[in-house]
Amino acid sequence: MALLEFVMEYKWVLLFYSAVAILIYKNRKKFDFQAKFIALLRTKIGFSFLERQSKKNGSWWKLFGYVAIGAGFIGMIIISVMLVDSLWKLITVPDSPPGVAPIIPGIKIPGSPIFVPLWYGIISLFFVVLVHEAAHGLVAKSHGIPVKSTGIVFFGPLIGAFVEPDEKKLAKKGDVVQYSVFAAGPFSNVVLAVIVALVLNLLITPVYGLVFQSDGFTFEGVQEGYPAEAAGIKPGMVFTEANGAPLKDANEFLKLISVMKPNETLVLNGTNGTFSVTLTKHPEEPYRGYMGVTGLTTHTVLRSDSFAAKAFSEVLVMIATLLKWILILSLGIGLANLLPIGPVDGGRMLLTALQSLFPKEKAELLWRKISMATLLIILLNLFWPAFRWLNSAVMGVFVP
Secondary structure, three states, X not given: OHHHHHHHHOHHHHHHHXXXXXXXXXXXXXXXXXXXXXXXXXXXXXXXXXXXXXXXXXXXHHHHHXXXXXXXXXXXXXXXXXXXXXXXXXHHOOOOOXXXXXXXXXXXXXXXXXXXXXXXXXXXXXXXXXXXXXXXXXXXXXXXXXXXXXXXXXXXXXXXXXXXXXXXXXXXXXXXXXXXXXXXXXXXXXXXXHHHHHHHHHHHHHHHHHHEEEEEEEEEEEOOOOHHHHOXXXXXXXXXXXXXXXXXXHHHHHHHHOOOOOOOEEEEEEOOEEEEEEOEEOOOOOOOEEOOEEEEEEEEEEOOOOXXXXXXXXHHHHHHXXXXXXXHHHHHHHHHOOOOOOOOHHHHHHHHHHHHHOOHHHHHHHHHHHHHHHHHHHHHHHHHHHHHHHHHHHHOOOOO
16 A cells, blocks of 8 residues: 555656666667766767867866865865764754655655755756756866766666766876866865855845745754654644744744743644644754754745736746755755765775875775775764664664
């Protein structure tokens, strides 16, 4: 029954991914398969762009790569600390949400705090990976390293792009050049995220304010087993008052609840009636009150009911939503690629650094150990919530 419900809920998503799989299979002779689930379609697309840019703005792309080195190593430290901190909270804080979760556009993964809509996810992911790979290619070409091919890559059913520098020529370059080529991709994702954030805040948000007006707040998710669920609150309900005070947007509600303590009562009024919520302890900050909701957002309505206003608002919302996912995925992919693990950019930066400090065999041994330790931490982040639930359900023993 559960399988049938899953198929019915995600029928169009499954149909899309099935179509991609069939397309790859029918054209399998054109693809180069790696690790059995990565399919590369090698082309010469973009060669002229890389050549033109590297000649015209080569010095600037070199500078970009040099700046990326420092940012890359700082990012490697940040993402590593975040991973360890996330695992520590999972082990020590009851019901702490996972800091690492797989993402498949269009499919809600149990336990994952984030859901990426299909088309926004596919388009955003392709664009983010395209920028990432183009940065690798531009910095490589600026240092005289040939690009052997470009093209489309499928990570399973997920589409992306790739640029393939000549690895032998790259290996003959100095450490600084290698660092800059490796770090350029993740750094370009961070830069892209910053640019998109500026566009959203300086352009989209002011226009949004001219088209819409706020009339309350809503929650995208309600956590199982917490006071909000017990009170009967559902995702998408719109609220306009809290504890008798009119609230126009999410920020006003956030200010109110941020000073409330456990066991205090929060009374919400909205379009679906009145709800009384007795707050519990915050999972990470026990002195704060917590109701168990996610995705607090401001609810808005159009200022005008005209056809032009409705049409423009739909386009504006689509652009804003796409930019939001480009921002989120760009930052996530940029940081993830700086992990000190295996063949990703951070892992290659780490190996190059170790080889400059130790003999080759010792450097590679250290690199493998660090990679395995990082992989273990990632896997524990992914599966610890499931282990905790299984242990509690089967043995009746809570694992903190």
